[in-house]
Amino acid sequence: MGEKERWSQGLADDILQLIAQRLYISDYLVFRQVCPNWRAAVDRGLATRSCPPAPQLPWLLLHNFYGLWTSPGNQYSLDALYIERHQYSFRRAPTSFRSEIMSSPVSYSFRYCVGSIESWLIVAIYQRCRKNNSSTVVNFFFNPVSRARVMLPSKDSFLMKIVASSPPAPTTRLQQKQHNCFVAALSYGNRLGICRPTDTSWTVIETIDGLDYKDIEIIDQKLYVVCREKLRDNKYYVLEFDILSEDDNVTRAKYNCRLCIDIPNFSVLNSILYPCLAKDSASKELFIIRSRSLIRKGFRVYKMESKTDGEPSCKEATDLGDRTLFLSNKSNKVINDKTLGKNCIYFAYDLEGGFGVYSLADRSIKRVYFPTDYSFSSRETIWFTPHPW
Known part of the structure; x- marks a missing residue:
């Protein structure tokens, strides 16, 4: 010894x-x-x-979304799937990941991952007061490796998804203000909100009549929202909002809606899932992905481009180059990587589509199967890339 x-x-x-x-x-x-x-x-x-x-490829977190109001000792399951050395490996998430994300001092609460940005998960804890039966939602960035947290303003509504323009600055409040991180939330009930980690409250974006919000993404100081025209099931748009930067003494972010972009239809096919958004953080490009409700029918990928007159348009992208798309319920990512094959889409949903890899080149699909004793249908999915910072 x-x-x-x-x-x-x-x-x-x-x-x-x-x-x-x-x-x-x-x-x-x-x-x-x-x-x-x-x-x-x-x-x-x-x-x-x-x-x-x-360098680590994204992990896929899967967690059960049943059992809404649970006690701290009753932690529902959180599992992780990750790709390592070009192989698929199904592994249980490290204990520290589960305990940190799911623990709370509140007697009755529902913990939930509603988004991610690089190595940070975005967590919502729904807390209910038994005295007056009211509830609040505590939101924060959480790095499961370093266990750092950066708080966000609380909300009073259930969240579908949160996106951020960049990872937070987990240091002093002054450095957070200088970091200029913007956050957007899509809540149930067709509600949108924006904030910065330093804000005291969320700014609610007024709902546009006749439009149903489906997905969100944020690039720098622009918020993009996929919405469906309520009277036309297959008519979708992308709204672009300018998030107005304010002085440090202003406690609420502001916004301005600028334009609408038509999303091309998936030819004349029926049973189309609503479009989702994914950003390339390096190039600042926005991708719009459409798919059939039966995933085996495939995907179509569009990239937002600017015309000569400055107006944006959607152009189908058939060649992603070295980029790979990762799609899930709560987080979509564009990763630059040469090891996974070109023109691939890794998708993971809680629907019957399950988990697989779709090739844009030949429109083929490769299924990824879980252990026979594992139920995937009751899981929510989210991609994130674990890292110490």
């Missing part, structure tokens, strides 16, 4: 950090737990952000 202790203590920080940087996040965290010396070496690298884990 003494020789082993001397051996572990003799490794320099730079050597330990070089090893850690070659490990995926799950092994990276285990490596950090081997002994105090290894933990200290990794922590010193984390403090200067000079020791990241190996």
Whole structure:
């Protein structure tokens, strides 16, 4: 034992950090737990952000959405699927992920992941007061690896989805203001709201008569909303809202609706799911994805482009290059990666479509099957990429 202790203590920080940087996040965290010396070496690298884990493809989180009002000891399941070394592996999420996301000091609450941005989950905790039977929704960014939290203003309505323009700045309030992160929420009841982490409350966006909101995405200071014309089931638009930046002493974000974009129909096919949105954070491009209710019929991908007169339009994208689309119930992502094959869409829903990979090149589909004792139909899905920061 003494020789082993001397051996572990003799490794320099730079050597330990070089090893850690070659490990995926799950092994990276285990490596950090081997002994105090290894933990200290990794922590010193984390403090200067000079020791990241190996590049990680998105994880798919799946959690049961039954049992709304639960006690803290009754944590409903949270599982993770991740792609590693070009293989599909179904693994239970680390205990720290489950306990941190699902724990709450409130006697009766419903914990729920309603969005993600890079390595951050966006969590909603629905809290009910037994005295007057009222409820509030506490929202916050949460990094399951570092366990950092950045709070958002509370809401009084049930949330379908939250998106953010960028990851939050988990430091001082002053740095958060300088970071200029904008957040948008789509609530049940056809309600939209925007805020910044430093705001004291959400700004409610007035509902436009005749339109039913279906999905949202935010790029810099522009909010995009997919909406359906209520009197025409297959007529969809994308609304673009300018989010107006205000001085630091203003406690509410403002907005201005600028234009509508027609979304092309999926030829003359019926049973079409509503379009969803996905952004390429690197190029600032917005993709609009349409699919049939029977996923095996495939997807169509459109990219928003500007015409010469400055007006936007939708053009079908048949070649994504090195980009891969990841679609789920609560979070859609565009990832630049050359290892997964070109023109692929990884989709995961709680509908009968399940989980699979669709090729835009030949319009084929490859199913991904879960263990026979695992029920996927009762799960909500969300993509995120675990990272220490």
